[in-house]
Amino acid sequence: MTATTTDNQPAEHTPAGSHPQRWLILGVICLAQLTVLLDNTVLSVAIPSLTRELDATTADIQWMINAYSLVQSGLLLTAGNAADRYGRKKMLAIGLALFGLGSLAAGLAQDSGQLIAARAGMGVGGALLMTTTLAVVMQIFDEKERVRAIALWATVSSLGFAAGPLIGGVILDHFWWGMIFLINLPVAVIGLAAVLKLVPESKNPQGDRPDLLGALLSTIGMSAVVYAIISGPEHGWLSADVLVPAAVGAVVLGAFAFWELRVPHPMLDMHFFRNQRFVGAVAGALLVVFGMGGSIFLLTQHLQFVLGYEPLEAGLRMAPFALTIVVLNVSGLGPRAVLKLGTPLTMLAGMALVSGGLAAIAVLGGGTDGSYGGMLLGLFLMGAGVAVSQPALANAIMSAIPVEKAGVGAGVNGTLAEFGNGLGVAVLGAVLNSRFAALVAVPAASLPAALAAAAHDPAEQARIADAFASSLQTSQLVGAAAVLAGGALAAVLLRRAERAEPAERAGAAA
Numbered sequence: 001m002t003a004t005t006t007d008n009q010p011a012e013h014t015p016a017g018s019h020p021q022r023w024l025i026l027g028v029i030c031l032a033q034l035t036v037l038l039d040n041t042v043l044s045v046a047i048p049s050l051t052r053e054l055d056a057t058t059a060d061i062q063w064m065i066n067a068y069s070l071v072q073s074g075l076l077l078t079a080g081n082a083a084d085r086y087g088r089k090k091m092l093a094i095g096l097a098l099f100g101l102g103s104l105a106a107g108l109a110q111d112s113g114q115l116i117a118a119r120a121g122m123g124v125g126g127a128l129l130m131t132t133t134l135a136v137v138m139q140i141f142d143e144k145e146r147v148r149a150i151a152l153w154a155t156v157s158s159l160g161f162a163a164g165p166l167i168g169g170v171i172l173d174h175f176w177w178g179m180i181f182l183i184n185l186p187v188a189v190i191g192l193a194a195v196l197k198l199v200p201e202s203k204n205p206q207g208d209r210p211d212l213l214g215a216l217l218s219t220i221g222m223s224a225v226v227y228a229i230i231s232g233p234e235h236g237w238l239s240a241d242v243l244v245p246a247a248v249g250a251v252v253l254g255a256f257a258f259w260e261l262r263v264p265h266p267m268l269d270m271h272f273f274r275n276q277r278f279v280g281a282v283a284g285a286l287l288v289v290f291g292m293g294g295s296i297f298l299l300t301q302h303l304q305f306v307l308g309y310e311p312l313e314a315g316l317r318m319a320p321f322a323l324t325i326v327v328l329n330v331s332g333l334g335p336r337a338v339l340k341l342g343t344p345l346t347m348l349a350g351m352a353l354v355s356g357g358l359a360a361i362a363v364l365g366g367g368t369d370g371s372y373g374g375m376l377l378g379l380f381l382m383g384a385g386v387a388v389s390q391p392a393l394a395n396a397i398m399s400a401i402p403v404e405k406a407g408v409g410a411g412v413n414g415t416l417a418e419f420g421n422g423l424g425v426a427v428l429g430a431v432l433n434s435r436f437a438a439l440v441a442v443p444a445a446s447l448p449a450a451l452a453a454a455a456h457d458p459a460e461q462a463r464i465a466d467a468f469a470s471s472l473q474t475s476q477l478v479g480a481a482a483v484l485a486g487g488a489l490a491a492v493l494l495r496r497a498e499r500a501e502p503a504e505r506a507g508a509a510a
Contacts, residue, residue, distance in 0.1 A: 025194075026137065026140075032133060039068060039103075050177060067120045073418040075124060079131045080407035083132045084408055092128065096125065096188050147395045153394075159322065221256055225250070225419075226418060267408065277494060287490070320376060344495040354382050364377060
């Protein structure tokens, strides 16, 4: 049997990178990826409309937002494994179909329960799309073009982050809230037709039996941990609502690892974690998203609570971060850096820029009198750092995994993004809250609550605002130090892996 099969002929007759329409295929899958990512953020601007027109409670709104990301993140590894076993083109087409049907159901929902269920269905389609798109990139591009292709694929993540609230706001200015979902339908239909016509089929031809228990344990464990991360800001990190699902997730994921080490055909080969290249790339990717997710969480609070901007104004002032990533990735800066400096130095340089951006925001843009100019400099530095490091790290992760396991590799990459973002919010948010609690004398869990408690004392309100700004600075500096230290550690691991590879190849040949 051949190494990887396509629709009409064996893969060895069509070497990776020789597909004549590979760049058109990349455009199609990036469009699908963009749609999935937009739905992570687009709903936030529709909260007032949903509250008013569906009589949605606060808990309803939270589940409308979280059902999508919870289901999607919980299924990433399972979806990637299904793509490897049963065909990436097939799973990509099914993902587009499910995402389109879920969007239709969401747009026509008549109550909160229907919308929550539809969002969960969209999450299933989103998990299939998130894993298969990157796996297809690995299949149709050779090593020379792959880093550039991954850089363009990664650009979509940043564009989705920046464009979600803006696109949602424009739609809501002209239509009712359901249109933010129904606009996905033409994209899903066009994408499905293009995938069926253009994308070659590829899968792991070994015919391994499905690892059903591994899929079940992975889904339960991942969902429990992500639920704990999502619930933290609302319920408190030491509450039973967070600690119980976190403990369940940890136990189930431990059982998943134990099972995967013993099953003949595992869903996720745990021996990947013996590969220093894989471990270094995983550590770096986790910390890049840790710094990015945590800093965005802090900056949105700074812009609104300290500097007094409205949500849309705050979103526009955050846009330079994502736009910097888009411009630099399109220009090919990241791939050129990898070719010239190698993956370890490129990753270290990128994470140093992210760290410098966080420090610049803390020192130059922090405080109640901080200028937006200082924050803008920090956003540019962070955007440049992500543009340089993200493609190198994604390529390092995918390159450390056999091509026939590309779907699982994409699932690992997506899982790191979910975990890193959640950990960034959790850790830097905890630093912020502990510092703020130590500086203010009033027993309040947040800045608005503290200000409300001091409503009749302008001097006390000013002191509280200063304390919050100081707490933000501290947490940003902690984030900067963590990202820089993590970048150095990951670079060392990647460098060691590169030095060990020639000896490993020689031993394999012998």
